[in-house]
Amino acid sequence: MDVSLSRTANDLPEGTAVVVPYFSGDRPDVLLGLSRTQHDQLQALLDADARVGRMYETTFLPGTNGESSALVLGAGSRDEVSPLLTARLAATASRYLTGLGFHSLAFVARPPADGDASIAATVEGAIGGAYNTGLLKTRDRTLRSLERVVIVAPNPASGAETAIRRGQIVGEARTAARDLVNLPPNEITPAGLADRARDLAQQCGLEADVLDENALRQQGFGAILGVAQGSMQPPRVIVLRYGDRNAATRIGFVGKGITFDSGGLSLKTAEGMMTMKADMSGAAAVIGGMLAIARLAPEGIAAAGYIAATENMTGGGAMRPGDVLTAYSGETIEVLNTDAEGRLVLADVLAYAVKQGATHLLDLATLTGAARVALGGVAALATGKPSEWVTQVVAAADAGLDRAWPMPLYPEYRKQMDSEIADIKNTSGDRGGGALTAAAFLGDFRGDVPWAHLDIAGLAFSDRPVPYSARGATGFGVGAVVATALSLAGE
Ligand code: BES
Ligand code: MN
Ligand code: ZN
Numbered sequence: 001m002d003v004s005l006s007r008t009a010n011d012l013p014e015g016t017a018v019v020v021p022y023f024s025g026d027r028p029d030v031l032l033g034l035s036r037t038q039h040d041q042l043q044a045l046l047d048a049d050a051r052v053g054r055m056y057e058t059t060f061l062p063g064t065n066g067e068s069s070a071l072v073l074g075a076g077s078r079d080e081v082s083p084l085l086t087a088r089l090a091a092t093a094s095r096y097l098t099g100l101g102f103h104s105l106a107f108v109a110r111p112p113a114d115g116d117a118s119i120a121a122t123v124e125g126a127i128g129g130a131y132n133t134g135l136l137k138t139r140d141r142t143l144r145s146l147e148r149v150v151i152v153a154p155n156p157a158s159g160a161e162t163a164i165r166r167g168q169i170v171g172e173a174r175t176a177a178r179d180l181v182n183l184p185p186n187e188i189t190p191a192g193l194a195d196r197a198r199d200l201a202q203q204c205g206l207e208a209d210v211l212d213e214n215a216l217r218q219q220g221f222g223a224i225l226g227v228a229q230g231s232m233q234p235p236r237v238i239v240l241r242y243g244d245r246n247a248a249t250r251i252g253f254v255g256k257g258i259t260f261d262s263g264g265l266s267l268k269t270a271e272g273m274m275t276m277k278a279d280m281s282g283a284a285a286v287i288g289g290m291l292a293i294a295r296l297a298p299e300g301i302a303a304a305g306y307i308a309a310t311e312n313m314t315g316g317g318a319m320r321p322g323d324v325l326t327a328y329s330g331e332t333i334e335v336l337n338t339d340a341e342g343r344l345v346l347a348d349v350l351a352y353a354v355k356q357g358a359t360h361l362l363d364l365a366t367l368t369g370a371a372r373v374a375l376g377g378v379a380a381l382a383t384g385k386p387s388e389w390v391t392q393v394v395a396a397a398d399a400g401l402d403r404a405w406p407m408p409l410y411p412e413y414r415k416q417m418d419s420e421i422a423d424i425k426n427t428s429g430d431r432g433g434g435a436l437t438a439a440a441f442l443g444d445f446r447g448d449v450p451w452a453h454l455d456i457a458g459l460a461f462s463d464r465p466v467p468y469s470a471r472g473a474t475g476f477g478v479g480a481v482v483a484t485a486l487s488l489a490g491e
Contacts, residue, residue: 003123003149003168005160009033009068009108012150016104018068019093021075021113022053033108033152035067042072056089056467058096068106071097075113083117084401087125091468094129098144106150114153116163121401123149123167124174124479125468131175133182133470169295170400170482174475176200177281177288181460181473185260185277190228190309193259193280194236197287197307201240204294211237221352223333223344226325228310230264230318230338235310237349238283240290243302245357249488250302252358252449253290253481254349256342256365257283257309264312264338266321278473279342281460282364283307289481296482298489306353308345312338324422328352329445332422340426342367343441350445361451362393362484363442364477370434372458379403380459380476383439384452393452393480396487400479404454413440454480 009018009032018033028034028042038061045052045059052059057074073093076085090107097105107122130146151164180188180196188196194210201208213234216225221237228235238257258279262268268276286305293303319325323335325344329351333344342365353361371381380397382404384390390406397404413436419425424444428437439453459476462469 001147001149001168003164005151005153005156005164006106007154007156009106009152012068012106013104013148015102016068016106016148016150017097017102018070018106018108019090019097020070020072020108021089021110022072023075024053024077026053032110032154033106034061034070037064038070056092058092078112081113083121084403086113086118087121087128087401088468090122090125091129094126094146095468098130098146103145104148105146106152109151109153114155114157116157116159117399119151119153119160120163120167122151123164124171124401127168127171128174128475129468131178131470133472166296169292170479173288173292173482174478176291177284177478178473178475180284180287181278181281188259188277188280189233190236190257190259190311191234193257193283193309194238197238197240200287200291204291206290206294207241209239219328220326221328221348222326223328223348224308224310226319226323226335227312227341227344230315231311231313232315233311237352238305238307238309240287240305242290242293242304245302247300247302249300249360250304250358251360251362251485251488252353252356253286253303253305254346254353254361254363255283255286255305255307256280256346256367257307258342258345259309259311261312261339261341262314264341265314265318266337266339267314268339275461275463278461279366280309281366281456281473282477283309284473285364285456285477285481288475288478292478292482293485296486298486298491301485301489303485304353304356304358306349308349310345312341327445331424331444334419334422334425336425336429337427340438343426343438346442347445350442350451354447354449358449360389360488361446361449362454362481363451364454364456364481366457366460367455368435368438368457370431371455374435375405375458377458377462379405381405381407381435381455382452383407383409383436385409385443385446386450389450390452392487393484396483397454397480400483402476402480404480407436409436409439409443413437414443417441
């Protein structure tokens with residue numbers, strides 16, 4: 001895909017549709033990117049229909065005799081402008097216009113939405129809106145394709161070119177992550193995920209190591225093996241590495257990669273497992289994020305992605321409620337509910353990342369229904385220790401267009417996880433504070449390394465389409481991973 005910057009909306013390549021944001025109160029004749037006829041048409045529509053120009057409202061004005069077609073897009077009030085909203089508006093326009101068959105789009109960047117962050121957000125949103133599900137259809141396929149994006153900015157900020165590049169790289173990484181999540185679980189098995197991660201890593205010069213079942217047994221990944229023992233599919237740990245391992249700052253990104261979560265013997269309902277192919281969304285965010293980090297090449301830091309990939313199934317060898325597992329750290333875990341499997345596999349990889357020398361940790365996981373109950377699909381639940389590191393990650397995540405909100409990790413939550421027969425148990429047996437007792441469990445495996453946790457259960461997968469996004473995988477977390485790495489690199 002070709003992305004470029006232009007100071008004017010004249011001389012756009014033939015067949016390009018122009019996206020024009022309309023802030024409430026705008027007069028049509030001030031809008032750059034519209035022809036005289038389109039100004040008049042818009043004025044008539046505004047006079048006739050109160051919906052025209054409202055936030056997210058799309059008004060298509062076809063081009064006649066050689067002029068470009070335009071999409072006027074309600075952008076709300078100027079004081080509400082934010083990079084996240086800008087990305088969503090760009091995605092709405094892109095989804096609408098690529099759905100009509102346009103392959104070339106120009107986005108007019110208007111103050112106050114014309115700074116670097118807004119320009120990056122526009123490119124990222126444009127790519128996201130053109131996302132295709134339905135890749136496996138053999139009939140009735142209507143695929144969107146976005147070949148060109150032009151950012152029209154009469155007075156671009158000094159970093160506009162860099163912003164465009166960043167938006168494209170993160171946008172494409174989100175697409176890769178969404179594909180991994182949307183693909184079916186019979187293809188994205190743990191080995192299938194590892195193969196794809198290795199291919200993607202190779203394309204952008206990342207180092208990839210995959211630990212197979214034998215390696216996991218030899219090295220004592222007892223918690224992952226416990227979860228995997230009910231499945232015909234052997235587990236994998238996937239490690240992706242970027243940068244100089246001797247750098248003083250070495251961030252470890254840890255992803256939950258349950259390629260299908262049936263609940264195990266603590267079986268879910270049919271409805272409860274309908275979207276459980278998406279239980280590897282944390283892993284997809286880490287893989288996508290690492291791809292983007294490799295392409296952006298921040299200096300002075302090392303970054304590694306650690307993914308625990310396994311199914312959670314009910315085979316004859318499945319772990320039982322009551323079993324005790326020995327984690328990679330040596331700690332013993334009493335399994336009381338086999339559906340609390342995410343924290344088990346993360347325990348092993350967190351401890352492994354510490355052993356490998358991480359100086360900072362961030363894990364991403366579709367860990368608990370409780371995180372969805374707390375914040376809905378609006379923001380990821382952030383917690384961890386110490387709170388300064390969580391604050392830094394939350395700020396980076398927001399800047400990366402992945403909203404997160406901090407929650408406390410009081411000692412009481414960890415106390416509820418004490419086991420009578422082992423070092424820790426995997427459920428408190430009480431639904432109260434479920435996202436935080438889960439996080440407190442993870443905290444045992446971080447050593448003394450600053451660790452932040454993003455529970456993305458409510459954000460990874462959308463049950464219905466919205467104007468700016470198709471149903472299914474959202475790509476949530478990729479931006480948080482990239483922005484956290486850039487923040488540590490001082491960029
Ligand atoms: N993968 C689920 C969490 C989840 C639920 C993600 C819904 C996305 C949508 C996780 O493994 C799980 O089953 N968690 C249990 C934990 C409980 C048994 C302590 C939950 O949240 O109910
Ligand atoms: Mn589960
Ligand atoms: Zn799960």
